[in-house]
Amino acid sequence: MAETPIDFRTAPDRYRHWKLALENGVAYLTMDVNEDAGLRPGYKLKLNSYDLGVDIELADAVQRLRFEHPEIGAVVIRSQRDRIFCSGANINMLGLSTHDHKVNFCKFTNETRLAIEDASQHSDQTYICSINGIAAGGGYELALACEQILLADDGSSAGSLPELPLLAVLPGTGGLTRLVDKRLVRRDHADFFCTTAEGVRGKRARDWRLVDTLIPPSKLAEETKKIAEGVAAKSKRPKDTKGIALPPVERTIDGDTIRYAHVTVEIDREQRVARFRVNGPAAAPPADAAAIHAQGAGFWPLALARQFDDAMMHLRLNETEIGTWVLQSQGDAALVEAYDALLTKEQSHWLVREIVLYWKRTLKRLDVSSRSLIALVEPGSCFAGTLFELVLAADRSYMLDGVFEGSNLPAATVRLTPMNFGPYPMGNGLTRLGTRFLAEPDKIDELKDEIGKPIDAEAADELGLVTFTPDDIDWEDEVRLVLEERAGFSPDGLIGMEANLRFAGPETMETKIFARLSAWQNWIFQRPNATGPEGALKLYGTGKQSKYDRKRA
């Protein structure tokens, strides 16, 4: 583990780079990066450039606004700086970072942008970007994640993606994909835009669909407010209710064990494995939405999602050598099912909607984690409904057929609930069951008949719900073998393989961003033309010119 692990937990009163203000149903998220408060030493966050620390605060704000502020119907992203909106990811930081940090940093920022779009599309909390100067690289990509882009029409404010001409890399946060797939910018215009370091401004920016609205600079603040308040007024979020507070996620790190209330992660450095043990609920669910609201962040599904999410983020950035995540659970499947029933019954309540959407995002974070995922379904486990999604998210699952000798725990079962049939789509837009059974679409209806029934290993195998079902004689060997095997393979090969096998079926902007765009960016991050000693990323700002290898691969 890195000496000072990166901590993903923060709160508005601790933000160093953003200001959050609320007014008339609109939240104003104002970027004002503290150049001396980088996450690591060695670079200054000049000109509203960002590193992972800046994005952790943004992700926190996006998350909090959904839970803590049901009254907020629109969010404005803007800059505190004069003539600079945001100049993107900090280049010196990228130049100093290891390959794995760069890639994991880009993945997290991509997830934050997608969380912004998820808020606009599914929570009726619509993001609007107000650009008062240069929005370069990641700065313009942040704008692309918003539903409306307002640009000061002052002859100098501009969007730009200067990565290719200046740095020999790609816009790493979905920019290329969102240009042509979200904003439907014509490809030849996109080609010009992405190869023109100074970017595009004014009328051409609007005509080419790069921004939505041009506003005279003197009226930018006022018009932004008017537009945002208009959007907020149309939002169906409940304006007359209170949000719930999201206190810090409590955890202890004790050697190689990370403990949360509902999740324990044990790291085996020898095997390069992290074992996630998820605990089912300790008691029956509360009666209704009002009671859920009263429990707030303590409500088991929400508390678990926050803990699981934090654990994943921690492991991704701080434990990059731990290549396999083993997913286990323990608890009472009937209670898990009861919680799912409550989520289903109260699905129209704003807070329940937020909790379910958060589980959706948490499971998607698991899907795109560059770790091998192995689920173990053992006696005492509680893989039902929402928790069964962990098994479906795994690259492989092993379910013990029968009991362990000498144990009095009954044989494991798994259970389906309505939550497995819709609320948690993957990035490809299909449910995990839908993706699993692309070859047998009728199977989905058959599986609906199994909802609520305990399914033992033999039946789960028959239904295709798990991969292998060894008995207690073979269990230990089979599990040991797959973990040893995984630890022995090339991590790069596994990352590429998993990224290709996990998302069969339709592609979406999201899968394009994580699969194709990220893969190309990873490749380029590895090429001497970008990151070699004479690469553009290394030489940027030195006045020296890169000498490129000209061969076209």
Next chain:
Amino acid sequence: MAETPIDFRTAPDRYRHWKLALENGVAYLTMDVNEDAGLRPGYKLKLNSYDLGVDIELADAVQRLRFEHPEIGAVVIRSQRDRIFCSGANINMLGLSTHDHKVNFCKFTNETRLAIEDASQHSDQTYICSINGIAAGGGYELALACEQILLADDGSSAGSLPELPLLAVLPGTGGLTRLVDKRLVRRDHADFFCTTAEGVRGKRARDWRLVDTLIPPSKLAEETKKIAEGVAAKSKRPKDTKGIALPPVERTIDGDTIRYAHVTVEIDREQRVARFRVNGPAAAPPADAAAIHAQGAGFWPLALARQFDDAMMHLRLNETEIGTWVLQSQGDAALVEAYDALLTKEQSHWLVREIVLYWKRTLKRLDVSSRSLIALVEPGSCFAGTLFELVLAADRSYMLDGVFEGSNLPAATVRLTPMNFGPYPMGNGLTRLGTRFLAEPDKIDELKDEIGKPIDAEAADELGLVTFTPDDIDWEDEVRLVLEERAGFSPDGLIGMEANLRFAGPETMETKIFARLSAWQNWIFQRPNATGPEGALKLYGTGKQSKYDRKRA
């Protein structure tokens, strides 16, 4: 240019690795790789493994069967060797190859596999793979490109994708994508399969959808014949007509000029530019399909496609430092339009269908070429219909507004024909116009009103058909600027950018293969774990064990 350029022109009587036999409407393509006949020195093509030379012959056979043999309705791919179907791409060849050769090799083999699928799907010439032993890596991927996979049920014949466990790379020819997206293999089964070097055989192979039919080894030949003849009998290809011969594509390479009858390519090594000059037809088209058949390979659209295709393949593999392809044309647009009208009128004729499908594949080869594509529309050009697709395929197009001073050529126009509205879909399934106007789908109907009209620069700009329309005062500077700019950028960055911008809209198996799978493979080919001095690809066969960097990116 490489000292001995790779030549893509071959014919059955010169094949060194394949045997082609025809019987009862079925073609038998039998792989029997000559281990001493590798394309380059330094490796032996043992165990029916292949290099680019083997695949060039396969591509030639696939192409010839369509044009020369209308009577063939099914093609069997099989092996001459005992107990070995094909052991995939030759590993020593990969270990000795430069990065750019590996990547361009994989791209060509991918195009050949897609040409196989195109023949099955659109030409009613259906491919069947008959596996009599080990089909490993690229061997099994070749099987995946066929519509039916027959496997000897002998306890040892197996499909396998051992790339990841043995070589730390990915199956590079669409294997991962076809597993989950074509054969709809369940992801956990695919995970097991791709991590198990010895592969999967017998009943499990069939149950997991890895193969279609198990056949006792003693009956494999006979059953394959029966199945193939059954498929051939159902084919609607004309059994009572003669094909046309495909003589060698004639060309001369004279210094930096490559001359074909209808295409000239001039290479400017200083600018790193290749200028393709396509010539329109010299005379009016023949009257009908019978006359086209009589002209055979000399029919202008077919001759041009073969020449253009050969030029692209040559430049891709032999001129990797030439990063920009400029697309120009000269001739009579009315004649080009007349040829398009003939192709449209005779579209149901088998030969015309093949010619149009070949143009579709040729244009797709252009789409996935890792070169910047700049189209120049000048006075004297003939960018109409089929040839206008070259302009639409370009990353950017420049059209001169007006005439060149001192020239008596009239101002350039472009022209649409029905061929721009359907017959040439891109890999994403949309036409180039459909992809271009994703933001304005109604525009397609408006453009249909323009069919057959000469469209000048101002109108082309207004209609969104070209990118920029400088006048003669600015022309030279603008064109020079874009070519210089392109030559100055990092090739890697351009490759990644173009791969992301060219395919907006829906994704297909094909775009997944070229965009996401290839990108991951490129990344892995660049990683020390695979190709470093201690990487798996370098150490394969030495008995030494790779030491992997364990960080998960």
